[in-house]
Amino acid sequence: EDQVTQSPEALRLQEGESSSLNCSYTVSGLRGLFWYRQDPGKGPEFLFTLYSAGEEKEKERLKATLTKKESFLHITAPKPEDSATYLCAVLTTSGGSYIPTFGRGTSLIVHP
Amino acid sequence: SAVISQKPSRDICQRGTSLTIQCQVDSQVTMMFWYRQQPGQSLTLIATANQGSEATYESGFVIDKFPISRPNLTFSTLTVSNMSPEDSSIYLCSVDFPGQETQYFGPGTRLLVL
Numbered sequence: 001e002d003q004v005t006q007s008p009e010a011l012r013l014q015e016g017e018s019s020s021l022n023c024s025y026t027v028s029g030l031r032g033l034f035w036y037r038q039d040p041g042k043g044p045e046f047l048f049t050l051y052s053a054g055e056e057k058e059k060e061r062l063k064a065t066l067t068k069k070e071s072f073l074h075i076t077a078p079k080p081e082d083s084a085t086y087l088c089a090v091l092t093t094s095g096g097s098y099i100p101t102f103g104r105g106t107s108l109i110v111h112p
Numbered sequence: 113s114a115v116i117s118q119k120p121s122r123d124i125c126q127r128g129t130s131l132t133i134q135c136q137v138d139s140q141v142t143m144m145f146w147y148r149q150q151p152g153q154s155l156t157l158i159a160t161a162n163q164g165s166e167a168t169y170e171s172g173f174v175i176d177k178f179p180i181s182r183p184n185l186t187f188s189t190l191t192v193s194n195m196s197p198e199d200s201s202i203y204l205c206s207v208d209f210p211g212q213e214t215q216y217f218g219p220g221t222r223l224l225v226l
Contacts, residue, residue, distance in 0.1 A: 032213050041122075043204050043217035044155070046113065087154070091213050098143070098208070100215065102154040 002027045006088050006103035013110050016077045021106045023088030024070040033071050034100060035064050036087040044087055047073075078110045114139050114207060116218035124224045125195055132191045133221045135205035140185035145215065146178070147204040155204065161188045195225045 003026045013019055025033070032051050036044035048057045050066040057064050061082065063074045073086055085107045089100035115138040125131050135144065146158040158178055159167040167180040181189045192199050202222050206215040 034214060036217075041202070041220070041222055043116075043118075043206075043220040046214055046216055049214050089155075098213065099145075099157055099160070104152075104154045 002090065002092055002101045004088060004090050004101050004103040006086075006106050008106060009104070010107045011109070013075075013078055013108070015079055015110055015112050018074070018076045018078070020075070021073040021086055021108070022070060023073070023103055025088075025090045026069075027090055027092040027101075029093030031091040031093050032100075033066055034089045034091070035071070035073055036089070038085045038087055038105065040085075047086075075108070078108075080110045080112050083108055083110045113216050114141065114209075116205065116207060116216060118203075118205060118218040118221050120221060121219065122222040122224075124226065127196050127225055129195055130191055130193045131195065131223060132189050133203050133205075135188045135190070135218055137186045137207055141207040141209060142185070143208055144182060144188045145206045145208075146180065146188070146190045147206065147217075149202040149204060149220075151201075158190070158203075192223065195223075197225045199223065200225045 005024050007022045035047040038044045048064040053068045055066050061076050065072045085105040087105045089102040091100045117136045119134045144161045147155045149155050157170045158173045159169045161167045161180050161182040163182050163185050179191045202220045204220045206217045208215045
């Protein structure tokens, strides 16, 4: 069974304090790994898709990286507006499924 | 990507009643998805809705409880029937596009059942 585990569950940072969120996965074959940002009471907002180990993508203060077993979302010099829950999801090659498996998310709070 | 809207954005309902949630997309899409996100939990897929065919439900979800309509390529509805407090959740619709494997989500409908 495909599994996606995100850590930590919650993270508190001071403004400017860089850190990383982790998404580890156990799947039979990876087709894609997705990162989303979700603000309270809203739908997930797409951030990145990664397809192969070694791939990196950046957007403003966020950089996502991928290995064969996990992905990291690096947040450089975060600001309070980066506070949100960050979701990771994986899409696998098994059974021709097009449905991603989501992790539970990391709740990030950035204090001014 | 696409602009996806949902109605209502939130509602408070009495147990035993039903609520229909609408999802509208600004472009034609083949596949639309309905998810549930309970407090503190991740997203759980309820069903996949393709235009012109019956929705495909995931394990644990049945058509009598969550009937879905997909009358055209830009619109879908999810009904939560005979509601109980356990149905309190955020309901999300999403879409993907041919050649892309990324799903894009609507803003969600926050439902509270008393």
